[in-house]
Amino acid sequence: MADIQLSIAVDHVDHVRDFVDGRIRASGIEVVFCDVGSSQARFRMRNFLEFDVSEAAFGGHVSAVSRGTQKYTAIPVFPSRVFRHSSFYVRERGSVKTPADLKGKRVGLPAWSQTSCIFAKGLMAHEWGVDLASVEWLQAAVYEPGREEHARVDIPSGVRCRPEPQKSLTEMLASGEIDCAMTAIPPKNFGDGVVRLFPDYRPVEEEYYRKTGIFPIMHVMAVRNDVLERHPWVALALYKAFDEAKNRCLSRLHDPKRSAYPIAWNHDTVRRLTGLFGEDLWPYGVKANHTTLDAFLQYAFEQGVCQRRLKPEEIFPREVQVSRRT
Amino acid sequence: MGIQGKAVSRLNLVMAVDEYEHVRDLACGKVRAGGIDLNVLEMSAAEACRRFAEFDVCEMAMGRHIASLASGEDRWVAIPVFPSRLFGLGNILVRSDGPIRKPEDLAGKRVGIPGWSETSAIYAKGWMSENLKVPLESIKWFQAVGKGAVSRGISLASVPGKPLGQLLLAGEIDALVGAPDSLLRDERVRRLIPDHRAAEERYWKETGIFPILTTIVIGKDGFDAHRWAALELYRAFLKAKDNALERLLSQGIAKFPMPWGSTYAEEAEQRFGRDYWPYGMDANRATLEAFCRLCHEQGVCARRLKPEELFASEASRG
Numbered sequence: 001m002a003d004i005q006l007s008i009a010v011d012h013v014d015h016v017r018d019f020v021d022g023r024i025r026a027s028g029i030e031v032v033f034c035d036v037g038s039s040q041a042r043f044r045m046r047n048f049l050e051f052d053v054s055e056a057a058f059g060g061h062v063s064a065v066s067r068g069t070q071k072y073t074a075i076p077v078f079p080s081r082v083f084r085h086s087s088f089y090v091r092e093r094g095s096v097k098t099p100a101d102l103k104g105k106r107v108g109l110p111a112w113s114q115t116s117c118i119f120a121k122g123l124m125a126h127e128w129g130v131d132l133a134s135v136e137w138l139q140a141a142v143y144e145p146g147r148e149e150h151a152r153v154d155i156p157s158g159v160r161c162r163p164e165p166q167k168s169l170t171e172m173l174a175s176g177e178i179d180c181a182m183t184a185i186p187p188k189n190f191g192d193g194v195v196r197l198f199p200d201y202r203p204v205e206e207e208y209y210r211k212t213g214i215f216p217i218m219h220v221m222a223v224r225n226d227v228l229e230r231h232p233w234v235a236l237a238l239y240k241a242f243d244e245a246k247n248r249c250l251s252r253l254h255d256p257k258r259s260a261y262p263i264a265w266n267h268d269t270v271r272r273l274t275g276l277f278g279e280d281l282w283p284y285g286v287k288a289n290h291t292t293l294d295a296f297l298q299y300a301f302e303q304g305v306c307q308r309r310l311k312p313e314e315i316f317p318r319e320v321q322v323s324r325r326t
Numbered sequence: 327m328g329i330q331g332k333a334v335s336r337l338n339l340v341m342a343v344d345e346y347e348h349v350r351d352l353a354c355g356k357v358r359a360g361g362i363d364l365n366v367l368e369m370s371a372a373e374a375c376r377r378f379a380e381f382d383v384c385e386m387a388m389g390r391h392i393a394s395l396a397s398g399e400d401r402w403v404a405i406p407v408f409p410s411r412l413f414g415l416g417n418i419l420v421r422s423d424g425p426i427r428k429p430e431d432l433a434g435k436r437v438g439i440p441g442w443s444e445t446s447a448i449y450a451k452g453w454m455s456e457n458l459k460v461p462l463e464s465i466k467w468f469q470a471v472g473k474g475a476v477s478r479g480i481s482l483a484s485v486p487g488k489p490l491g492q493l494l495l496a497g498e499i500d501a502l503v504g505a506p507d508s509l510l511r512d513e514r515v516r517r518l519i520p521d522h523r524a525a526e527e528r529y530w531k532e533t534g535i536f537p538i539l540t541t542i543v544i545g546k547d548g549f550d551a552h553r554w555a556a557l558e559l560y561r562a563f564l565k566a567k568d569n570a571l572e573r574l575l576s577q578g579i580a581k582f583p584m585p586w587g588s589t590y591a592e593e594a595e596q597r598f599g600r601d602y603w604p605y606g607m608d609a610n611r612a613t614l615e616a617f618c619r620l621c622h623e624q625g626v627c628a629r630r631l632k633p634e635e636l637f638a639s640e641a642s643r644g
Contacts, residue, residue, distance in 0.1 A: 011579065011581070012354075012356075013580070013581050013582060013583075014347050014350070014581070014582045014583070015582065015583040017350065017354065021354050035356075038579050039579075079580070080579045080580040081580055081585070082578070082579070082580055083585070083586070086589075116578075184577075184578040184579075185577060185578040186577060201589075202586050202589055205586070209585075215585065218579070218580070219579075246583060249582075249583055250583060252345055253582075253583070253584065256412075256417070256507065256510070257412075257507075258344055258346075258370075258371065258409075258410040258412070258539070258540075259346070259409070259410050259411050259412055259539075260344075260345065260346055260347060261346075261347045261348070261574070261582065262346070262347060262348040262567060262570055262571060262574070262602070262603035263574065263590055263591055263594045263602070263603075264411070264413075264536065264594055264597070264598065264602070265413070265523055265526070266590065267412070268416070268522075268523050269584070269590050270584065273584065273585060276585075277585065281583055281584055281585060282583035282584075
């Protein structure tokens with residue numbers, strides 16, 4: 001019998017490579033790996049639905065799910081996760097020295113619905129007590145002028161957010177038109193009069209994780225709905241293959257007998273991280289990520305990215321959440 | 327115009343190497359070696375070494391490589407590519423209730439090693455003799471496997487078939503270099519240096535040595551027939567590694583499943599420089615010089631080799 005062929009676009013990172021390079025097979029599936037990089041994959045999936053399976057931005061996806069307009073379905077596989085205290089950039093001699101200083105300031109962000117910004121705004125509102133309505137928000141790309149918000153959002157009443165199509169966040173941070181840029185990638189002038197709000201962010205983020213259990217999820221894997229309608233079984237088959245590829249990668253990271261990564265002392269770091277996160281440093285699945293998913297959906301709802309408050313269980317197919325018990 | 331058969335062909339080589347983030351662009355075909363089609367078999371370095379005669383290109387333990395060279399064997403040539411490097415001071419175990427409390431206590435004790443000429447053991451012995459000033463002759467050595475040369479005055483017993491971990495637990499040896507995974511969590515043993523990371527950083531700062539465990543070798547027949555392949559392979563390994571160094575540093579998107587992954591890569595860059603995992607002879611001279619010296623002192627090599635002798639000149643002048 002012939003396997004079905006699926007095109008898969010995802011960043012060629014170490015935790016997916018054993019699947020997309022063919023070492024691990026998803027039963028019943030022949031993979032056509034489209035090695036286009038993460039941002040191309042997300043852009044082309046969002047705009048043109050070119051791939052059967054693709055990496056997708058989490059923020060835009062939950063916006064669509066809450067409005068019933070989603071063209072693809074997420075599976076709980078998370079290629080990219082990054083803590084977000086690190087994504088606040090301020091002028092070295094500016095007026096923002098502490099998180100509480102953000103109150104009443106002008107803050108720039110690439111898109112209201114950008115996943116990293118949903119988490120970062122969640123930090124402001126929930127960790128630092130900064131009312132999002134007290135801030136004047138400007139939406140613009142980090143490097144080039146002219147970026148638009150691409151997901152549907154309903155900015156909550158009382159919150160002021162306007163696009164600034166003529167300028168970049170980098171320019172506005174330099175000129176003082178904004179006091180802080182909230183961005184996953186550093187502005188061009190980082191290191192040149194611009195610093196992180198948390199220069200030594202890692203211990204702060206560790207403490208945050210210890211306290212909240214939240215490890216921010218940026219991207220999910222998504223399967224086009226027409227594919228799932230024809231072949232509902234692929235959700236679980238893909239999930240299992242991605243999970244196995246990731247677990248193989250983790251076992252390389254944990255292996256003390258060789259340097260699987262070109263970073264001195266990496267194995268000691270992995271051992272230390274295991275004390276904080278457990279053996280599985282990068283969990284997939286709904287249950288293992290419930291705290292993070294629930295916080296994210298709460299933030300997305302409060303911020304008007306989602307039209308209604310979704311539950312983690314609603315945004316993934318049942319096939320990947322229920323297992324048979326004997 | 328018609329098709330006249332193949333106008334261009336490429337050299338087909340089979341290569342055995344372990345899975346490394348810094349090799350994978352080559353393993354998956356994203357990076358290609360000029361003029362070569364590589365068929366890459368991923369396996370542990372230990373297995374690759376054991377089966378080297380089956381492959382054209384192969385990961386090889388540095389200890390075995392240098393011992394082979396020094397004994398005049400001519401089975402392969404190496405290129406200065408270093409997939410696996412580890413400091414290893416954390417892998418020295420002692421019994422929790424044993425007679426060794428601190429590193430200097432190793433003098434006069436019974437110490438197990440995987441093999442006298444095993445790479446990590448060569449570095450560990452070097453650390454003992456040069457940094458701790460514990461004479462190797464004062465120690466009673468036990469090796470799991472091994473043949474090969476040993477320097478004069480060394481007491482060395484081979485104990486094949488007896489796992490060194492069990493000997494340590496039974497009190498038949500007092501320390502073990504190269505701890506098996508299973509032992510690392512056993513309460514009856516402990517690391518000789520609990521804060522080994524700090525000790526390793528100090529060792530690196532003082533000596534400039536970042537131990538190289540494995541290199542890449544090309545079988546002699548293949549090399550003689552296609553000497554140009556050495557430099558092409560070297561360049562391809564270099565490119566795959568440079569891609570990895572850049573990838574791991576990239577911010578905004580996680581490139582490997584470690585929280586704060588890019589932050590750790592940045593720290594490595596701050597400590598070791600832009601090329602934080604250098605290949606090539608010049609950038610690794612301190613380590614290679616030390617390795618040649620230690621191998622000679624320990625009798626692994628009957629004569630003292632120079633770093634230049636370790637690698638094909640075709641690949642080290644590139």
